[in-house]
Amino acid sequence: MRPLDPHALPPVPWKNGGGVTREIAGVPGRWRVSLAEVSAEGPFSLFPRQMRILTVVHGSGMELHTEEQVLKARSGAPLSFSGDLPVIGKLPNGPVHNLNLIFDPRQVSGALAAHAGTRTVPADPDEVSLYLLQGTARCENVSLSAGQMLLKRKMPLDLGLEAVALCVSISRRS
Structure with missing residues (x-):
């Protein structure tokens, strides 16, 4: 990753x-x-x-x-x-x-959620991308700074002070 x-x-x-x-x-x-x-x-x-x-x-x-x-x-x-x-x-x-x-809402459900502040954001199997809007974060041994992304994250994300992460999720319609 x-x-x-x-x-x-x-x-x-x-x-x-x-x-x-x-x-x-x-x-x-x-x-x-x-x-x-x-x-x-x-x-x-x-x-x-x-x-x-x-x-x-x-x-x-x-x-x-x-x-x-x-x-x-x-x-x-x-x-x-x-x-x-x-x-x-x-x-x-x-x-x-x-x-x-x-x-396409007939085929998939889509969501974009913002997570802010010092916290751990668990991995979500439906997450397809994560964009770090501000601050810093760590995911396993990977450090992120504002403007960077991760695709298909499988590990928890630790947000630093004043960090904001945007998580994009896609799930199939039943």
Whole structure:
């Protein structure tokens, strides 16, 4: 088990030129975890019949404007919405990086949970990735610092003082 720097993954530019996405993990047609670097305001891509969970991991946050409301995406706070929902992303305080989970709820259940403070986070067989948002952590003999990830963690994670970890879990529908 080695820490992964998602910024070292190849960037895929968006068609609208507003940013890039770095694919981290997934199963095509079922789910994917990615890191999006949003540098310009504009429409989100639609993901029909999918669910999205967006978590700001760098920057002051963003606003997701829909026809009926404005959803506020804040640092470290997972925000869930339908991939069918037309959204215009606004950046009132500049560019952001978002950890994204997109999944087909007909095939899998998806979750993104934040864990904070000095504590031990047990291993979860459904966890597919862990992103350390801030602070430091240890998993077995591996040290993590903010911005690093682990994939398919099998051992407990010890969070340091002021650490925040984002755990992404996927489980099959029965």
